[in-house]
Amino acid sequence: MGNxxxxxxSRPFVMENQMLMRHGLITGATGTGxxxxxxxxxxxxxxxxxxxxxxxxxxxxxxxxEPLENNPDIQARLETLGxxxxxxxxxxxxxxxxxxxxxxxxxxxxxxxxPLLLSRLLGLNDTQSGIMDIAFRVADEQGxxxxxxxxxxxxxxxxxxxxxTFRSQYGNIAPASVGAxxxxxxxxxxxxxxxxxxEPALHVADLLQKPGEEGMIHILQSQKLYLKPALYSTLxxxxxxxxxxxxxxxxxxxxxxxVFVFDEAHxxxxxxxxxxxxxxxxxxxxxxxKGVGIFFVTQSPMDIPESVLGQLGNKIQHALRAYTPKELxxxxxxxxxxxxxxxxxxxxxxxxxxxxxxxVSPLDPDGTPMPADIAMIYPPKSKIGTLAExxxxxxMRQSPFLFxxxxxxxxxxxxxxxxxxxxxLAREQEAEAxxxxxxxxxxxxxKKEAKNSPRSNREGITERFTKNIAGTxxxxxxxxxxxGILGSFKR
Numbered sequence: 271m272g273n274x275x276x277x278x279x280s281r282p283f284v285m286e287n288q289m290l291m292r293h294g295l296i297t298g299a300t301g302t303g304x305x306x307x308x309x310x311x312x313x314x315x316x317x318x319x320x321x322x323x324x325x326x327x328x329x330x331x332x333x334x335x336e337p338l339e340n341n342p343d344i345q346a347r348l349e350t351l352g353x354x355x356x357x358x359x360x361x362x363x364x365x366x367x368x369x370x371x372x373x374x375x376x377x378x379x380x381x382x383x384x385p386l387l388l389s390r391l392l393g394l395n396d397t398q399s400g401i402m403d404i405a406f407r408v409a410d411e412q413g414x415x416x417x418x419x420x421x422x423x424x425x426x427x428x429x430x431x432x433x434x435t436f437r438s439q440y441g442n443i444a445p446a447s448v449g450a451x452x453x454x455x456x457x458x459x460x461x462x463x464x465x466x467x468x469e470p471a472l473h474v475a476d477l478l479q480k481p482g483e484e485g486m487i488h489i490l491q492s493q494k495l496y497l498k499p500a501l502y503s504t505l506x507x508x509x510x511x512x513x514x515x516x517x518x519x520x521x522x523x524x525x526x527x528x529v530f531v532f533d534e535a536h537x538x539x540x541x542x543x544x545x546x547x548x549x550x551x552x553x554x555x556x557x558x559x560k561g562v563g564i565f566f567v568t569q570s571p572m573d574i575p576e577s578v579l580g581q582l583g584n585k586i587q588h589a590l591r592a593y594t595p596k597e598l599x600x601x602x603x604x605x606x607x608x609x610x611x612x613x614x615x616x617x618x619x620x621x622x623x624x625x626x627x628x629x630v631s632p633l634d635p636d637g638t639p640m641p642a643d644i645a646m647i648y649p650p651k652s653k654i655g656t657l658a659e660x661x662x663x664x665x666m667r668q669s670p671f672l673f674x675x676x677x678x679x680x681x682x683x684x685x686x687x688x689x690x691x692x693x694x695l696a697r698e699q700e701a702e703a704x705x706x707x708x709x710x711x712x713x714x715x716x717k718k719e720a721k722n723s724p725r726s727n728r729e730g731i732t733e734r735f736t737k738n739i740a741g742t743x744x745x746x747x748x749x750x751x752x753x754g755i756l757g758s759f760k761r
Contacts, residue, residue: 274314278351279645287525289633290563297571298588303626309650315529316361316485324531325492332489333653335363344649359651362481364669367491368466372662374675378508379471380416391504392454398447404440414684418468421684428688461498469679474512503537514553517560527561535566536573551577571604585631589623611641
């Protein structure tokens with residue numbers, strides 16, 4: 271089935287390729303070696319021909335594109351571990367960036383994101399989320415594409431204007447709730463959300479294209495994106511959902527097609543609704559049949575919901591600092607999730623690990639957790655640190671995806687369709703108002719001609735006076751009505 275070695279303790283720290291689809295967890299306090307472990311994992315996956323997607327929150331993962339520089343500390347560690355065949359090298363990488371500055375622009379559309387994720391991104395309550403569901407339903411029924419934020423705003427405006435029409439079918443659409451959603455959209459635009467939402471949307475099948483025998487490492491530049499937690503987490507959740515929806519069932523295969531790594535995983539589950547949590551739990555449980563492995567990276571296993579944590583088979587635990595009774599209790603609880611190892615106090619080990627060490631418990635070929643062991647993680651073969659600024663542009667230009675995703679596309683969608691509809695309605699109202707005005711003018715002309723006829727001259731003084739008064743009042747009322755119709759239209 272294939273495997274690779276990530277480090278060494280009382281035994282080699284071996285990861286089985288097939289068991290990567292049983293997912294994994296990398297945890298530890300800041301500065302304990304999680305980033306190096308993540309790089310070593312990505313390097314080995316690429317060498318095994320497995321695609322990788324990960325987020326670069328600190329800017330030190332993109333250096334996978336360059337070989338390790340000579341480093342005495344690294345050499346000393348290699349000698350300690352007894353590694354003989356270590357050769358520094360670079361790896362194939364594709365850089366992505368919502369801002370389009372250090373990577374190929376990555377976008378998704380309103381329609382592809384769906385109402386559940388969009389409601390989370392906008393921070394909507396249950397009532398507002400219900401209106402979002404209605405907006406998507408009506409758009410689908412009318413055949414109006416929801417692609418960008420302009421489309422969504424136009425759709426919400428249409429719902430508000432026609433709330434009475436939809437009330438019997440969908441319930442009340444309160445103007446105050448629509449207004450609150452529109453304000454949330456404005457806030458999202460101010461946080462650069464309009465850069466993420468649009469076309470062309472990322473096609474997840476592109477993440478599976480291999481440049482050769484080795485797997486491509488896709489890196490999402492997240493140094494700026496991470497500062498907008500809702501944007502960061504929603505994008506990653508959308509990508510996971512797309513992988514699940516788009517990839518076919520592959521059954522029991524020897525190794526995953528792609529391993530998806532969630533760094534700073536606690537952001538994914540902060541303020542997540544139960545409906546969305548249930549959906550993510552279901553995806554994680556079922557996506558292994560699509561040939562996808564998932565690794566969460568965070569400071570503590572306690573950051574992950576228990577229903578998700580129970581599905582993560584491969585565990586790599588770096589050091590945790592425990593000073594308070596609660597922290598000590600958490601460490602003991604974490605230790606209990608590892609399979610016992612004779613002579614090893616896991617709780618004590620977790621709080622006393624050195625940088626680069628980890629308590630590890632991978633799955634064996636049968637899917638059984640290995641007994642906990644303290645392992646020293648191998649050093650990465652790629653550069654430690656950040657890339658030079660000019661290298662980002664070079665790597666972008668080398669990618670075959672740049673031409674496909676560089677330019678934003680704005681095709682006809684709900685905004686344009688509703689704008690055309692409004693313009694047509696305005697023309698019809700204007701034509702109707704003009705018709706009414708012309709009819710009134712024709713009647714007034716006919717009355718004037720009748721007054722000047724010989725028959726009208728024979729009318730009595732009282733009758734002529736009465737008709738003059740009625741005609742004057744009628745004309746004034748007509749003009750008032752016409753002004754009211756046109757004024758309402760203009761508003």
